[in-house]
Amino acid sequence: MATEAKRVTDIGPPHYDKFLHPIIKENYGKWQYHDSLKPGVLSHTGPAGTLFTVRCASPRLVSINFLNNIMDLADKYSDGYFRFTSRNNIEFLLAKQENIDPLIADLNAMGTLVGGTNNAISNIVHTQGWVHCHSAATDASGLVKAVMDELSEYFTSEKLPAKLRVAVACCLNMCGAVHASDIAILGLHRTPPRIDNDALPKQCEIPTTVASCPNNAIRPTSVDGKTTVKVDEDKCMYCGNCFTVCPAMPLADPLNDGVSIWLGGKISNARTEPMFTKLAIPYLPNNPPRWPEVTDAVKKIVELYAANARPFERVGEWINRIGWEKFFDMSGIEFTKYHLDDFRHAGTTYRRSLHNRY
Amino acid sequence: MSDELKTPLLDELEKGPWPSFVTDIKSMAGKNEMCKDLLRQLEKSYEDRRGYWKHGGLVGVMGYGGGVIGRYSALPEEFPGVSHFHTVRVNQPSGWFYTTEALREVMDIWEKHGSGLTNMHGSTGDMVLLGTRTEELEPIFRALTEKGWDLGGSGSDLRTPSCCAGPARCEMSCYDTLDMTYNLTQSYQDELHRPMFNYKYKIKMSGCPNDCTAAIARSDMGIIGIWRDDIKVDQAAFAAYVDSGMDIQGAVVDLCPTSCIEVDGKEIKIDDSNCVKCMHCLNRLPKALSPGDDRGFAIALGAKAPIVEGALFGSVIIPFMKIEDGDYEPLHDLLERIWEFWDEHGTARERIGEFIERVSLATFLEGIGEDPSPKMVKAPRDNPYIFYEEYFEEEGASASEE
Numbered sequence: 001m002a003t004e005a006k007r008v009t010d011i012g013p014p015h016y017d018k019f020l021h022p023i024i025k026e027n028y029g030k031w032q033y034h035d036s037l038k039p040g041v042l043s044h045t046g047p048a049g050t051l052f053t054v055r056c057a058s059p060r061l062v063s064i065n066f067l068n069n070i071m072d073l074a075d076k077y078s079d080g081y082f083r084f085t086s087r088n089n090i091e092f093l094l095a096k097q098e099n100i101d102p103l104i105a106d107l108n109a110m111g112t113l114v115g116g117t118n119n120a121i122s123n124i125v126h127t128q129g130w131v132h133c134h135s136a137a138t139d140a141s142g143l144v145k146a147v148m149d150e151l152s153e154y155f156t157s158e159k160l161p162a163k164l165r166v167a168v169a170c171c172l173n174m175c176g177a178v179h180a181s182d183i184a185i186l187g188l189h190r191t192p193p194r195i196d197n198d199a200l201p202k203q204c205e206i207p208t209t210v211a212s213c214p215n216n217a218i219r220p221t222s223v224d225g226k227t228t229v230k231v232d233e234d235k236c237m238y239c240g241n242c243f244t245v246c247p248a249m250p251l252a253d254p255l256n257d258g259v260s261i262w263l264g265g266k267i268s269n270a271r272t273e274p275m276f277t278k279l280a281i282p283y284l285p286n287n288p289p290r291w292p293e294v295t296d297a298v299k300k301i302v303e304l305y306a307a308n309a310r311p312f313e314r315v316g317e318w319i320n321r322i323g324w325e326k327f328f329d330m331s332g333i334e335f336t337k338y339h340l341d342d343f344r345h346a347g348t349t350y351r352r353s354l355h356n357r358y
Numbered sequence: 359m360s361d362e363l364k365t366p367l368l369d370e371l372e373k374g375p376w377p378s379f380v381t382d383i384k385s386m387a388g389k390n391e392m393c394k395d396l397l398r399q400l401e402k403s404y405e406d407r408r409g410y411w412k413h414g415g416l417v418g419v420m421g422y423g424g425g426v427i428g429r430y431s432a433l434p435e436e437f438p439g440v441s442h443f444h445t446v447r448v449n450q451p452s453g454w455f456y457t458t459e460a461l462r463e464v465m466d467i468w469e470k471h472g473s474g475l476t477n478m479h480g481s482t483g484d485m486v487l488l489g490t491r492t493e494e495l496e497p498i499f500r501a502l503t504e505k506g507w508d509l510g511g512s513g514s515d516l517r518t519p520s521c522c523a524g525p526a527r528c529e530m531s532c533y534d535t536l537d538m539t540y541n542l543t544q545s546y547q548d549e550l551h552r553p554m555f556n557y558k559y560k561i562k563m564s565g566c567p568n569d570c571t572a573a574i575a576r577s578d579m580g581i582i583g584i585w586r587d588d589i590k591v592d593q594a595a596f597a598a599y600v601d602s603g604m605d606i607q608g609a610v611v612d613l614c615p616t617s618c619i620e621v622d623g624k625e626i627k628i629d630d631s632n633c634v635k636c637m638h639c640l641n642r643l644p645k646a647l648s649p650g651d652d653r654g655f656a657i658a659l660g661a662k663a664p665i666v667e668g669a670l671f672g673s674v675i676i677p678f679m680k681i682e683d684g685d686y687e688p689l690h691d692l693l694e695r696i697w698e699f700w701d702e703h704g705t706a707r708e709r710i711g712e713f714i715e716r717v718s719l720a721t722f723l724e725g726i727g728e729d730p731s732p733k734m735v736k737a738p739r740d741n742p743y744i745f746y747e748e749y750f751e752e753e754g755a756s757a758s759e760e
Contacts, residue, residue, distance in 0.1 A: 005504055009421055010547035014506045016452035016536045019460060020526055029525035029534065033595075033645040044527055051527065059379040061488070063386045063393075064465045064474040066377075071458040084454040084478055086522060086571050093527070112377040127481070130403035131396070132429060132443065132488060134411040139403065141379045142371055149374030174663035175481045180575035180671070212707070214666050241666050245707075247413030254407035267575055269567035270638040271613050274574050274671055288404040289370040312613060312638070344668045 021081040021093045023051045039158050040114035041100055052094040054103050057113045057123055057148070057155060060088040061131060061141050069110050077103040087165070089116050089123045115156040119163055121302075122155070124148060126168035127175045129187075134247075135240055136170035137257040138187035138286050143168050146290045147185065150299045154306075161309040161318070164302065165266075172239050180265035182315040183298060184277045187286075190256045192236040193249035200228045204246035212245045237343070259284045259294050263301065264316030275316045278324070278349075280331075282338040304331055323357045363387055365397050367404040383475065392473040392489050395439025399431060410437075417444055417492050419499040423553045425509030426495055442491040443473070446498055447484035447510035449543065449550075452536035453523050454479060460505075467501040481576075482560060483520025484510035508547075514707075515553035519543050521563035522570040530640060531565030532583030532653035533681060539563050541686050542693075555697070556704040556713075566649065567637050573658070573672065578710045579693070580658040580672045587650035588630040589640065596646035597624035610642050654680030659696070660711025670711040673719070677733035692726070699725040 020028070027046030034044045042053040058066075070090055074082040077099040078092040085091060092103060104114045116122040124147065127133065129140030147166070154160055169176035170187040178184035200209075209229055210218045217235035221228060229249075231242075242249045261284070265277035280301070284293045301315075308330070309318035319327045328335045341349045363384070371380045386393040399410055415428030427445040434441035448464065464485070468474060473489030480486040490498065499509065510518035519542050522528070524535030542561060543550065549559075562577035564570055566584070573580030600606060601624070611619045615636055618629035626646070628639075640647045657679065658672025681689065696710070699722070704713045714722045723730055732738075 005500075007420075007500060008503050009508075010551060011503060011506065011508050012544045012547055013449040013451050013508060013540075014460065016455055016526075016540060019451050019455040019457050024455075024526050029531070031525070031527065031529035032648075033529055044529070046529075053527070057377055058478065059377050059382065060477055060479075061379045061382075062476055062478055063382050064469055064476070065385045066382045067461065067465060067476070067478070071462060074458050080458040082456055082458070083523070084456075086454075086520075088479060090478075111381070113375065125481070128477075130400055130409040130411075132411065132445070133409060134413045134429075136409045139400075142368075142404070145371050145374070145376055145378060145380075148376035152375040169663075173665055174669070177481065177572065177576040177663050179663060179669040180572065208706070212666070239665065243413075244665070252408045257407065265575075267569050267572045269569065269634075269636045270641060271615055271636055274569075276669060276671075286407050288407065289367040311609060312642075 019081070019083075021051065021079065021095070023049055023095055024081075024093070027051070036118055036158075037100070039120060039156055040104070040117055042117060043097075049095075050097075052097055052100055054092045054094065054100055054107075054114060055085070055089045055116050056092075056107050057116065058084075058088055058090050059141060059145065060123070060126065073103060073106055073110075076106075085123070087116075087123045087125050113152060113156050117158065119158045119160045120155055121148075121151055121160070121164045121166055124166045124168055125176050125178075125181070127170045129170040133170060135173060135243055135251070136187060137189050137252070138170050138259055139288060140168050140170045140176070140187075142288055143185060143187075143259070143291055143294065146295050147298055150295045151302060154302065160302075160306055162312050162314045164305075164315065166298075173244070178262065178265075179276050180267050180274060181277055182263070182265065183301065184262035184265065185294060185298065186260045186262060188258060188260055188283075189238040189240060189251040189253060190258065190283070191251070191253045192231050192233045192238065193240075193243055193251050195228065195231065196248040196250075197223045197226060197228045200246065200248035201226050203248045204229075209242055209246040209249070212241045214239065214241060218242060254286075258286050259291065261294070261297055261301070264314075264319050266314050266316050271312070272314075272317055272320075277316075279339050280333055282336060301331065326357055363394055363397060365401040368397060368401050386474050390474050391439040392443070393439075393475065395431075395437040396443070396473065396475070396489065399433065399437045399440055402433075402436075411443075417495060419495050419509070422509060422551045424512040424515045424551055427512055428492075429489075440489065443489040444492065444495065446472070446487040446490060446495070447480060447512060447518065448487060448502060449508050449510040449518050450479055450483055450485045450520065452539040453521055453526055454483075455523075455526060463505045464502070464507060467498060467505070471498045471501070482510070482517045483562075483571075484518045509551065511550045511553075511558075513553040514555045514557050515551070515559070516546050516549040516555070517558050517560040518550065519561040519563065520571060522565050524563070524565040528565060529644060529648060530568065530583075530637070532585050532649050533565065533655050535563040535565045535581075535583070537684075538581065538681070538686070538689075542689075545686070545690060546693075549697075556700060557707050557709050559697075559710065563655075567635055568641065573661070575661050575669075575671055576663075577661055577672065578659065579696075580661060581655050582658065583649075583653065584635055584656045584678065585650040585653045586678060587652040589628055589633065590648045590650060591626060591628070592646050592648075593625055596626045596643065599643055599646060600624045610639050613638055654678050657692075660709070660714050662709045662711050666707065667712045667715070670715075672711070673714065674734050675723070675728065677731055695726040 026048030167178035167181040261281040262277035417428040477486035521535035562573035618632040657676035661672040
């Protein structure tokens, strides 16, 4: 057997240059314009010619089998060159226009969809959920699958007023950073952590745990001679920050964990400034395997938006134009005390003018 | 335990038009015991409406403090295949461009040493290999590095930098996002692999204000392309849009946030002195309009998700900067000043955005040696509690130093 290669560290990723299509190398930094040929298909043109992009859906949680199927198609149609987008769509980079339709046919045959460009719903950005996370209040992959089964026509067409970005996060840690999406589906805990007084002294540092609470609800205490902590439950907002530093304070509560819906965020600077999502529905039940209450609520919101927004108006721009009071009227969503912010800078969301619609 | 895989609830997620992760994982279950037990444990989660993963554990590869997330099943006797189910974060190539040849090499390693499941990609940008055992970590690391790959970040370190397609496939890109991502990643390998910050520090690079990497919302340091001179106009191409019957007034002119566009027949006029580079007109008219020639980037610091003090967007700290002749030294210098001040005065688990809010923008700018500018605020302060530092002495008219 050959001697084992010397162990190396800190080499960083391979240089991106190795992975660029020859047309990309020639047009690098010199692209002139792009065109949209049909949903899911773009062309980019520069002095060295045109590159065609075919975009398809991906569950993000994908196996080697799925990737091998994708890579077989990339070998067949795009000279082995492909990429992923920041929303986990897969993009085939084609030199030959005549390969577009056979590639789409093969992608549909393997069970995925082509679309997600321009005024469409793009792939849902999401988190790990029950598949892999210790703090998940709901599953992410299952929610995404259930929601996108209902909304797939908006992925494969470009019939919405503007692009629609949906994101799922399975707890308030928001690894999916859903706080700036058109529609955010957010899993949440609704009851305080349950303290394991036997495990806590062994697993957790008391000062770190006390300091972790943004509402100062955690205090050191002694139970049966063991140094542990107690939680002032009136102050707890179930953020899970203590659980992040102290495993002996789990929040999972099957009876009460659930899903909330938030609207109107955006990232891009186009027309209006980036915006945070705002609460629309404070609680829907966690109802696997297909979360009918969530899919129904999201579909109704998408259809209301599609029917009422003006061209190029994102969800948040549309609601800001008509006013939130009118949005709650039109959607039939109940406005409750939970919609009133009570954390840092809460006052910035209060109505401080007489600009109301009656 | 029976070898049979019974997942009636998950089977419901094999129906419908969207690609099914359940069908995909099932396709692996025949050849991988981890996948089988993953499905079994997930089925139990769907029955009981709760997760069954333990809080992470400290595992990793020799000499690194990040890049691997420990994960153990809370029910290892029931689901031994996932008793260990650690995550390996592999630093992705800039812009997520791949060849099948290169990715097949990684997948061959992963087939041999893990569950065969991945996230393409994780929220920060890494290629995520999902589910392996502690004893496989070092062999995976060796095999990856032999093929030229390395781990990404995790914990309180520099997280794996990521970027948009940039100049590789976009005409809007105002700087070379791929090259900058590669440069920063290579220049700060120690910060990436050995957590020594107060908390995580994410860097995302977007080539223009469309911000396809969500840098303004998701990165402690968002580096977003911008230009300072006039939008470049191809009047012939604009006339072609008019001739095509496009509703220029409704789709472009009326939606300009500063009303700085006028159309006279088939000619477009832009008052660039009032343009805020929002990108809407460029997005609608890519053949006629493009960013100016004086291109660079702005830097916004402090974006984050809610934990701990609430979600933040990034705030503009550097309104304009550019890389000249491939010299990244000024950017490195800025980054190191920021890290040093945050390291010195920040507290544990305090992100840079929360840190700036706590010590104030003025103090932060002074700390890193940058001058204030009206481009950093929506408006000047509206409260009169000002910490004045200059005042007159009682005798004589000279102002104090400082």
